Amino acid sequence: xxxxxxxxxxxxxxxxxxxxxxxxxxxxxxxxxxxxxxxxxxxxxxxxxxxxxxxxxxxxxxxxxxxxxxxxxxxxxxxxxxxxxxxxxxxxxxxxxxxxxxxxxxxxxxxxxxxxxxxxxxxxxxxxxxxxxxxxxxxxxxxxxxxxxxxxxxxxxxxxxxxx
Amino acid sequence: xxxxxxxxxxxxxxxxxxxxxxxxxxxxxxxxxxxxxxxxxxxxxxxxxxxxxxxxxxxxxxxxxxxxxxxxxxxxxxxxxxxxxxxxxxxxxxxxxxxxxxxxxxxxxxxxxxxxxxxxxxxxxxxxxxxxxxxxxxxxxxxxxxxxxxxxxxxxxxxxxxxxxxxxxxxxxxxxxxxxxxxxxxxxxxxxxxxxxxxxxxxxxxxxxxxxxxxxxxxxxxxxxxxxxxxxxxxxxxxxxxxxxxxxxxxxxxxxxxxxxxxxxxxxxxxxxxxxxxxxxxxxxxxxxxxxxxxxxxxxxxxxxxxxxxxxxxxxxxxxxxxxxxxxxxxxxxxxxxxxxxxxxxxxxxxxxxxxxxxxxxxxxxxxxxxxxxxxxxxxxxxxxxxxxxxxxxxxxxxxxxxxxxxxxx
Amino acid sequence: xxxxxxxxxxxxxxxxxxxxxxxxxxxxxxxxxxxxxxxxxxxxxxxxxxxxxxxxxxxxxxxxxxxxxxxxxxxxxxxxxxxxxxxxxxxxxxxxxxxxxxxxxxxxxxxxxxxxxxxxxxxxxxxxxxxxxxxxxxxxxxxxxxxxxxxxxxxxxxxxxxxxxxxx
Amino acid sequence: xxxxxxxxxxxxxxxxxxxxxxxxxxxxxxxxxxxxxxxxxxxxxxxxxxxxxxxxxxxxxxxxxxxxxxxxxxxxxxxxxxxxxxxxxxxxxxxxxxxxxxxxxxxxxxxxxxxxxxxxxxxxxxxxxxxxxxxxxxxxxxxxxxxxxxxxxxxxxxxxxxxxxxxxxxxx
Numbered sequence: 011x012x013x014x015x016x017x018x019x020x021x022x023x024x025x026x027x028x029x030x031x032x033x034x035x036x037x038x039x040x041x042x043x044x045x046x047x048x049x050x051x052x053x054x055x056x057x058x059x060x061x062x063x064x065x066x067x068x069x070x071x072x073x074x075x076x077x078x079x080x081x082x083x084x085x086x087x088x089x090x091x092x093x094x095x096x097x098x099x100x101x102x103x104x105x106x107x108x109x110x111x112x113x114x115x116x117x118x119x120x121x122x123x124x125x126x127x128x129x130x131x132x133x134x135x136x137x138x139x140x141x142x143x144x145x146x147x148x149x150x151x152x153x154x155x156x157x158x159x160x161x162x163x164x165x166x167x168x169x170x171x172x173x174x
Numbered sequence: 175x176x177x178x179x180x181x182x183x184x185x186x187x188x189x190x191x192x193x194x195x196x197x198x199x200x201x202x203x204x205x206x207x208x209x210x211x212x213x214x215x216x217x218x219x220x221x222x223x224x225x226x227x228x229x230x231x232x233x234x235x236x237x238x239x240x241x242x243x244x245x246x247x248x249x250x251x252x253x254x255x256x257x258x259x260x261x262x263x264x265x266x267x268x269x270x271x272x273x274x275x276x277x278x279x280x281x282x283x284x285x286x287x288x289x290x291x292x293x294x295x296x297x298x299x300x301x302x303x304x305x306x307x308x309x310x311x312x313x314x315x316x317x318x319x320x321x322x323x324x325x326x327x328x329x330x331x332x333x334x335x336x337x338x339x340x341x342x343x344x345x346x347x348x349x350x351x352x353x354x355x356x357x358x359x360x361x362x363x364x365x366x367x368x369x370x371x372x373x374x375x376x377x378x379x380x381x382x383x384x385x386x387x388x389x390x391x392x393x394x395x396x397x398x399x400x401x402x403x404x405x406x407x408x409x410x411x412x413x414x415x416x417x418x419x420x421x422x423x424x425x426x427x428x429x430x431x432x433x434x435x436x437x438x439x440x441x442x443x444x445x446x447x448x449x450x451x452x453x454x455x456x457x458x459x460x461x462x463x464x465x466x467x468x469x470x471x472x473x474x475x476x477x478x479x480x481x482x483x484x485x486x487x488x489x490x491x492x493x494x495x496x497x498x499x500x501x502x503x504x505x506x507x508x509x510x511x512x513x514x515x516x517x518x519x520x521x522x523x524x525x526x527x528x529x530x531x532x533x534x535x536x537x538x539x540x541x542x543x544x545x546x547x548x549x550x551x552x553x554x555x556x557x558x559x560x561x562x563x564x565x566x567x568x569x570x571x572x573x574x575x576x577x578x579x580x581x582x583x584x
Numbered sequence: 585x586x587x588x589x590x591x592x593x594x595x596x597x598x599x600x601x602x603x604x605x606x607x608x609x610x611x612x613x614x615x616x617x618x619x620x621x622x623x624x625x626x627x628x629x630x631x632x633x634x635x636x637x638x639x640x641x642x643x644x645x646x647x648x649x650x651x652x653x654x655x656x657x658x659x660x661x662x663x664x665x666x667x668x669x670x671x672x673x674x675x676x677x678x679x680x681x682x683x684x685x686x687x688x689x690x691x692x693x694x695x696x697x698x699x700x701x702x703x704x705x706x707x708x709x710x711x712x713x714x715x716x717x718x719x720x721x722x723x724x725x726x727x728x729x730x731x732x733x734x735x736x737x738x739x740x741x742x743x744x745x746x747x748x749x750x751x752x
Numbered sequence: 753x754x755x756x757x758x759x760x761x762x763x764x765x766x767x768x769x770x771x772x773x774x775x776x777x778x779x780x781x782x783x784x785x786x787x788x789x790x791x792x793x794x795x796x797x798x799x800x801x802x803x804x805x806x807x808x809x810x811x812x813x814x815x816x817x818x819x820x821x822x823x824x825x826x827x828x829x830x831x832x833x834x835x836x837x838x839x840x841x842x843x844x845x846x847x848x849x850x851x852x853x854x855x856x857x858x859x860x861x862x863x864x865x866x867x868x869x870x871x872x873x874x875x876x877x878x879x880x881x882x883x884x885x886x887x888x889x890x891x892x893x894x895x896x897x898x899x900x901x902x903x904x905x906x907x908x909x910x911x912x913x914x915x916x917x918x919x920x921x922x923x924x
């Protein structure tokens with residue numbers, strides 16, 4: 011019934027060796043492992059984690075098929091939920107790290123200490139002297155993403171702890 | 175369930191029916207595969223021609239709404255204008271700017287077009303009544319009878335955004351990139367409301383199969399009457415998903431030149447164009463199927479499968495007209511308004527709708543289906559009223575403006 | 585940089601305005617009704633504008649009622665033409681004509697002409713006129729340079745006006 | 753037939769995954785990963801898990817990767833910056849670890865295959881019926897696994913809150 015639309019093509023049922031599917035899962039997992047272990051780009055590391063989760067999904071579906079048991083497919087949903095939550099948090103971390111370090115390389119984020127990008131010019135208020143905060147600026151603050159477009163809504167420097 | 179466009183029902187000679195039928199054991203015969211390919215080709219061409227005609231219709235209708243006449247020179251009533259447009263697109267120079275990412279730039283229009291074309295596979299375009307177990311049941315005909323038809327359409331339609339986002343990114347220009355980023359954000363925001371607006375339909379019909387949803391509506395009532403809010407939200411969200419005005423942020427020409435397709439020309443641009451119109455056709459067909467009973471029309475469809483095609487086409491054409499109609503009436507939303515509408519208005523409304531519908535089904539209170547829309551519309555009105563009250567301080571008389579002399583020196 | 589704030593009073597949106605839907609429905613009904621209103625588009629090649637008397641179309645050369653060219657190739661129009669669209673080579677006409685002078689070449693470059701009408705103003709013989717013809721076209725750039733014969737053909741006969749050479 | 757389809761889809765998934773982890777440009781990686789999701793969806797169809805296949809495309813390709821793409825575009829990594837990084841370096845120990853993993857787990861798999869009854873043989877498999885429809889999965893999900901389902905909602909809520917707090921610059 012479920013297979014009605016493909017039935018003529020798959021009339022004989024699943025006739026391939028299911029071990030192959032588990033093998034595919036293994037191969038995908040090691041590819042994901044390769045990505046996480048070798049790549050330094052945080053985005054690609056996140057993608058590799060997705061590959062590993064998918065490898066687990068393949069194996070779950072395969073065993074669900076083998077044992078004629080739906081739980082495997084249900085577990086795939088839970089795995090997808092975990093993946094969705096992981097991506098949301100992971101990407102939020104990527105954005106936070108990128109804001110601080112201007113880089114997507116994990117090695118740049120290896121050091122816990124704040125990088126001093128120099129003070130961010132404070133919010134310009136109406137009527138304030140235009141040249142008032144020129145002495146704050148130094149060559150470094152051009153690096154700070156927070157200082158260019160978004161300065162008006164953050165009166166404090168982004169890397170506030172760095173000044174302390 | 176009979177899903178294939180059954181050749182026997184089309185009244186073809188038995189010998190033809192034999193050629194295109196499956197083997198006796200239900201496996202695929204050569205003739206069956208050929209027959210399926212022919213049906214698929216027919217369907218694809220119907221959409222392509224419809225897409226071309228839509229360009230003509232868009233220009234004619236917009237002209238009528240602006241007291242103009244529109245293209246009426248090429249062929250009767252300008253109906254051959256699409257051919258002229260096509261000729262122009264084909265023979266124009268295909269410029270690939272030097273600064274683009276060539277691979278992505280080339281495949282982006284394809285990625286945008288293909289999902290739009292393949293979604294139509296599960297849409298039932300006609301059907302007939304058949305006696306199943308002593309009961310007359312509406313059986314729909316479509317290319318592929320998928321048990322998860324609704325999910326299939328939602329899944330594939332979500333892929334189309336890659337074409338737009340990648341096209342914008344690969345063009346390597348500011349306007350295109352902004353268009354692409356907007357497209358992906360908009361798509362994520364509105365896919366939620368779109369999917370949640372379908373859930374009550376699925377709950378009431380008890381199936382994800384589009385044919386069974388139509389059968390439910392043929393037996394009971396059209397879902398637009400019992401789920402008007404879901405219908406309205408689905409329709410609006412599909413405008414956003416197809417990037418049509420008032421939600422055409424990705425290509426808003428007054429801000430972003432042409433958005434994601436600024437750098438595209440010739441057939442690449444034509445493919446983006448085609449994808450938009452094919453997407454509109456699919457959205458119209460889906461609204462028709464989910465909320466307006468598809469190919470059924472109060473018993474008129476019993477006249478034969480041709481009547482079913484006619485009814486379905488007329489409904490789809492009405493919604494296609496509505497797409498054009500709305501485009502030339504409502505101005506574009508601001509981006510924050512767009513996001514606000516999606517996340518703050520539509521998402522809670524659809525969620526409440528889902529919960530209430532599920533409750534009504536669980537309690538088996540069918541009369542509640544008719545009360546639900548009234549309740550929800552009242553709730554929406556109350557929510558609006560509260561918001562309106564809260565906004566009141568925004569409109570308090572402003573502090574008096576400084577005198578003219580001071581103003582310049584402030 | 586200082587920002588000058590100019591307070592603008594906004595009308596408070598009414599409750600119906602906040603619902604948006606009535607406004608949208610109203611807009612939709614307006615556009616729908618417009619579809620059946622008479623159209624204002626003019627079907628150009630079949631229908632033409634009736635131009636006013638003051639209209640300045642393409643400059644043309646005219647002949648008198650006896651079909652004789654009026655231009656005496658004085659070159660005043662060539663001199664006065666701001667964009668230098670006119671090119672004249674004067675020539676002596678054969679005996680038998682009432683005048684001895686006429687243009688051998690009279691080229692009017694319609695790619696340059698600005699329809700200012702100064703040639704018409706300047707012409708002592710009233711031989712060049714701003715016609716009502718606004719349909720100036722050519723498939724190539726050469727086609728847009730109108731020669732003497734073409735200009736006389738477009739101008740036709742004009743009976744009124746200066747005929748001083750006829751009295752001689 | 754299923755064998756051929758499996759090789760096509762599985763191969764597509766594997767090749768796309770390999771290309772995804774070796775691309776220098778994150779956008780190219782993301783696109784190849786979409787290819788992998790489609791390949792895996794095909795594998796699920798071959799395994800008659802239609803609902804999972806549709807959800808795979810809907811959730812992974814339709815939502816998660818669009819979000820990824822959105823973030824990558826938002827970060828706007830310049831090609832210059834990518835060039836400075838140079839082509840992706842694949843340390844030999846990393847490759848070795850991956851190979852070691854695949855060998856070790858492959859050996860375990862082979863061991864399991866040898867165990868009688870672990871994998872049903874062909875006749876047994878043909879007799880197996882599995883209804884992978886939405887209805888059956890829904891019944892299972894909201895029956896046996898209801899508690900787990902409810903817990904995932906808390907997980908997702910945590911995810912939402914975490915993402916909002918991490919990306920919001922200042923909580924005022």
